[in-house]
Amino acid sequence: MTDAVTALRAFNRFHTRFAGVLQPSYMQSGLGVTAARLLYEVAQAPEGVLARQLAERLGLDAGQTSRIVAGLERRGWIARERGEDGRQRPIRLTEEGRAFFAALDARTRADTEARIAGLDQAQRDALMEALSRVRLLLGDGAAMAWRLRPFRIGDLAEVAARQARLYDAEYGWGSAMERLQGEITTTFLRDFKPGREQAWIADCEGAMLGAVLVADAGDDAAQLRLLHVEKEARGMGIGSALVDRCIAFAGEAGYDRIILWTQDVLTSARRLYEAAGFRRVSVERHAIFGTEMAGERWERPLP
Amino acid sequence: MTDAVTALRAFNRFHTRFAGVLQPSYMQSGLGVTAARLLYEVAQAPEGVLARQLAERLGLDAGQTSRIVAGLERRGWIARERGEDGRQRPIRLTEEGRAFFAALDARTRADTEARIAGLDQAQRDALMEALSRVRLLLGDGAAMAWRLRPFRIGDLAEVAARQARLYDAEYGWGSAMERLQGEITTTFLRDFKPGREQAWIADCEGAMLGAVLVADAGDDAAQLRLLHVEKEARGMGIGSALVDRCIAFAGEAGYDRIILWTQDVLTSARRLYEAAGFRRVSVERHAIFGTEMAGERWERPLP
């Protein structure tokens, strides 16, 4: 069995080749790979960008950056103004530069598209999810956008899989938890009441970073279930966004109150609930998952 | 919402930077990045490698390869023999080269390890799965090894998720199929009989490429359930390996026969069953998944 370091190195070798095959298209344009990357960054920046920002973003040397910028300016693709700070020379695209970049960008897109022409939409989705997951795990999460969306086909089973693994790794709850997850999601799907029930996925460019369910608990109560946030996505505000969405939904659906069950060991989840206006109404000790812990019932009235 | 091409290009930009940060360690060794990659390839090859094989594998120019090889030979890391074919100069590591490479490799490993030092084991597993998935989808599957392994925590829910998405994308079976999957896996987990039942995952460096379940159907019959192979993994022999494993397991467990239910539209699965000695014993038309189709029962005696 290979470890993550070996796998990452193998991937790096693979990707170096993969990206290398994509590069010759830059050459046809008379630009080097680095110059093309820099031009891309300039094109993305709506305002003028400073050379040092480009250097920082691309991981380039200041001298190298200066030379490439000078080259692009000589060809007329970019222009430099004077900033308020007299040392700065904000860079922006000229009209010709915009046209040139558009053509280059289109060719690069076509090249990339050709590389994945054999993939159908489902596989493209899988590719996007894997790419995002890699970036997230390698620490590029800050550069990525996430949003909440309603659940789609396959999502609830994935929620069950993620939670089973997460809680097993973190608390050792094993297969007892897995069975429980499976039963909750299966029941939810079987008895799904549109408008009265819903599940949301925190979706970061195709990758699931967290999820939550709202189920009808009867007696005018909505029940928040299976809240989780992936470890690499904590501190991004996903947990509270999910809880807030549940409360808003339950309010609109006309429930009196929203309830939930949780465990005392899930401290960060409890903080979320507390901040969102939930109050603990009962505690019950048990050992369902092997070790002794306390199951808690929390509740929040709805306006 | 971004598309796969945009996501892939964004990933390429990310990875170029990511790999760029890893490179300085090669510099300390006096080797360039390309020379280090080439040395790695030589070290991996047990026999002598030809320069043109290296060029092909690394996507390098022949001239460039020649120069790098000459440089490594000058430093004494590699040696060139004469091949049977007088034009060829098979390359292999010298003793010094082996020692040097081992040191370089250790440092590179440590560098990579430092980049993922913040990840726990579960996250490393997730990283490996995502990396493998990317390579598979981008066509590097031939360079990767897969194997069958028994199911672990979370696997069955993932099987349900993958199948629900696969069959929805390919046949439009939607949530009816999803509910069915969920119920089958949940029931399997709840009533799991070790030794009499089992599930296998086709695992390609952490990524699930296919799966199958064997359940006790009562009356001395084993039932093969939920066989699937991911689209990007077809033609690798995974389907027949999964079926064979089921038959072998059912035989060892002492069942009389192995049965399964399938649909007439799943033609490639039917071919697998037929090749593995199953025979169709009954057909029944239905419209469970929206469209009209035929559910089939297949059976195979066990020795």
Place this chain on the structure above:
DNA sequence: AGCTATTAGTTGACGATAGCAACTATCAGG
């Protein structure tokens, strides 16, 4: 105001990387 340290950017030098083309040596097949 004047001094100092810092920041933005430029330039020169040098070596590694990369692509192209011309070249030698060898081999395979008629």
Place this chain on the structure above:
DNA sequence: CCTGATAGTTGCTATCGTCAACTAATAGCT
């Protein structure tokens, strides 16, 4: 023996990347 193909080498040229010295402007401090 001739022809075409293959393995590998070498020269030319341009880009890329690093290091270090340099100018110009600014910010902070006394």
